[in-house]
Amino acid sequence: MNFKLKRIVFSYIIVVAVSLAGLFQGNLYATGKQKDKSILKVDDFKHFVDYFNRMEDENLSFAIPNAEAWDWMKANIPLFECPQDNFEEIYYYRWWTYRKHIKETPKGWGITEFLVDRPYADKYNLIACAIGHHIMEGRWLHNPEYIQQYAHVWYRGNEGKPMNKLHKFSSWTPYALLQAYYVNSDKDYLVDMFPDLTADYKLWEKERRNANGLFWQNDVKDGMEEQISGGRHERNERPTINSYMFGNAEALAEIAELDGDQATSKLYAAKADTLKELIDANLWDPEDQFFETVKEKGGFAKVREQIGFIPWYFNIPTTEQSVAWKQINDNNGFSAPFGLTTAERRHPDFRSNGCCKCEWDGAIWPFATAQTLTGLANLLNDYKQDVVTDSTYFRQMELYVESQYHRGRPYVGEYLDEVTGYWLKGDQERSRYYNHSTFNDLMITGLVGLRPRADEVLEVNPLVPAGKWDWFCLDKVLYHGKMVTIVWDKTGEKYGKGKGLYLMVDGKEVARRADLGKLTGKL
Template sequence: MRSLGKSILSVALSVSLLSATAQKATKPAVLKYNDYKHYVDYFNKMEDENIVQAIPNAQAWQWMTANIPLFDCPQDNFREIYYFRWWSLRKHIKDTEQGRVLTEFLVKRSYADKYNLIASALGHHIYEARWLHDQSLLDNYIKVWYRGNDGKPLSKLHGFSSWTTYAVYDRWKVNRDNNFIKDITPDLVADYAEWEKTRRHKDGLFWQTDVKDAMEETISGGRREQNPRPTINSYMYGNAKALAKMETLNGNPAATELYNKKADTIKNLLQTKLWNGNQQFFETWKEKGDSSANVKEAIGFIPWYFNIPDAEYSVAWQSLNNTKEFCAPFGLTTADRSHPLFRTHGCCKCEWDGAVWPFATSQTLTAMANLLNNYQQNYVSKNDYYTQMNTYVESQYYRGRPYIGEYLDEKTGYWLKGDEERSRYYNHSTFADLVITGLVGLQPQEDNSIVLQPNIPQDKWDWFILDNVLYNGKTLTIIWDKDGKKYKKGQGFTLLVNGKKVANQAGLGKMVWKQ
């Protein structure tokens, strides 16, 4: 029976891979997939594949050639981790009787929902997987969460705070699937109403406990403390703005106005009540003491993930590069290093009192790119963004091999659960999306324009390329070639659409192309 089961799985896998290839018969304009296969050969050999879901290691490269954009640059560690993160994400694709889904852990968790699903990183999963060529995975994964319980949401959809609706709309900017938006909007409207019913405080702010924010054992709160936090309020603002946009697409102006008003209310409350003027930072409000928690935590950067704050609040980012606050040798800490309670909760039961969590790092880096792209400020620079991305890359190794786990020591880089099976390949953050939208700077738009805002200092790399990116029905190739000799497609910054050069400029700066 075991042999027969494997045979059936193999046939299903082959059909799925062929379907993905046939659905998007695109190819890179410059690079060749086989030039990067050696990374996957190495990844396959460096481990004991003791847990196999939908796509085993032996089929990993076939799946990747059918699904991922290619990336190259002068730094081998960036290249290696880029392909490693796609290789590891593939491990989390799981076949169910309701179709394919994405898990967070490979091992089973007692607090997971059906199919071992956990909602905490759902927004991260959507951001990362929106760049896959075959979007049927995300279509199904999202619908299972909202309809997989006999047409109703899975029971633990609200087990954690979520910016899922915002992520769904940002995914639409990439694939422009209006039918999916129209179909899923009623589910997302009901979801928003449920959050208002269960988590909105009488003053209009949303509250959450640390553990339900996926951030247990913080300095600012506790596993059971019900505090208004920058996290859930930012998420609900983003979800409201996304619903307003979706209802515009669906032709419902009254609903658009309603959700814009909801978002405006949250923004006002966030900037008035959760802003600590003394510390110049967004902070948790302590309900019991009716005052600010008076501790800077990485969640104070999250409002910029959704482009919420007005310009004057950008001063908060002066803390990012301060080595006494958030900037540590192996990453951005989750709490202010100078606070007396920094890393005082012990180890290693998923404390968020200062250690580096990729979940938070990828949120902060997305927010940082938004700050660089959408605000006038002098607190962080492109060089800072590159430096933090480079640190993020360097942190994703364990015992000399590529690795992504739960959280790590900020001074040594040691993965705090690195020897636990549960921590291997932890699907709880983004990386490819940060390369595509942050470093290379492809900014998904609501119109037909292509906007590139690279956050790589011009003097850092002489060349890089992102090839075979599916975007708004087109195949993009984005090239930086300082002297034009590397790719021979022109000197400077170049955009190819469906293999044809449509734009070029000398410097590595903002580029806008309109049909």
């Protein structure tokens, strides 16, 4: 029996054992094969995978080939159903494509960005730029080993030391690992990683921190080359790396507290507080009412770019700064027919660098879309503001879904034209299945509204506007070691369990309300 088949068989052995015991704890994972407790039937969604498998050639195959894709998905993913077919299709497509990027390495599981080899990648064709996205998306897989071993490879895969190109790109990895802990509750793993994460943070401080306390970065090493504000060699103070380092410091403070190390927790909390003050004082342009890049030579770059929304990914801004979000509904700002542009459309240098050399001067990049929509969900959940509503979030998710097609088939690539929706590298093999963004994390935490947290409160706040969908269901979500189901049934006729929004834990209802809105229950 080969390794891949062994993994699948082992998964199902665990499923049966755990189901019989009635427990979902520690690092055990399961498909939730408790038919009497599940709302959705898993085989009702197999047709998506059958279509994906036959719609085009299998260009490259790694740990889980197309032929094993459905078995892997049954064992690992939450199920989702809604009345809008394209949302469903892209949901399952993105899990199908994520699976393509899982690789076996001598050091554990790896997750790639490109399927084809890239000359600037590290060992095993791994690239550090999208580690945060890979972890945020992969935290919903029932098997936590994929993202946990992936982090081990990056931090310990070079003879016990970090990979050589871990610092080729800035990232928010400690923050993402903490967010994964909010899902899987694996405290021991997080505490074990703490020395690696703190050593890495200190290295970033040594390499990239200016005398004023802010961090600098070249746009290319943010994975965002040829921006209007930047340059491949300019050492600018950017909203990207400074927001990442704030989020990482906050995460390290919380991890230290989990380990009972109060002194280190206070140290990193102070680092986060200082960065928050510096970001507010130095990167917020009061004239443009936006977070902007500060040039190496001094002064704002005087261009609103989508990276100015990243501070909300980490809940850095004040309520008053919510005014920046007016720009996503402005056709002269970031609003375009196929989604959110990476620079404001009114700027004279918008799309000025030409086409197809990875320019971030206006075209739509899923990497940035995912960051912005995560920030927007935080804004709608954590801030009292009247600038945008759940209708804005839903419409942008709708555009995100609509953009993920190429020549009539599901597709995710590098970047696309904001007006035509044409994928600018869509006919290049390197671009196919580009694993450089999240989508299903946005569906789970934003649209359906499961808000992960460390305690035993199950919090849900769907961002589906009233009257948009009469029903939806997210089922088989392995969360804090329990199987969670979230159901909206306006009339009660779809699922036959009564009207309203309700939450179930291991098949038992724990909370209900009559309409769409925030709902909490006890795990």
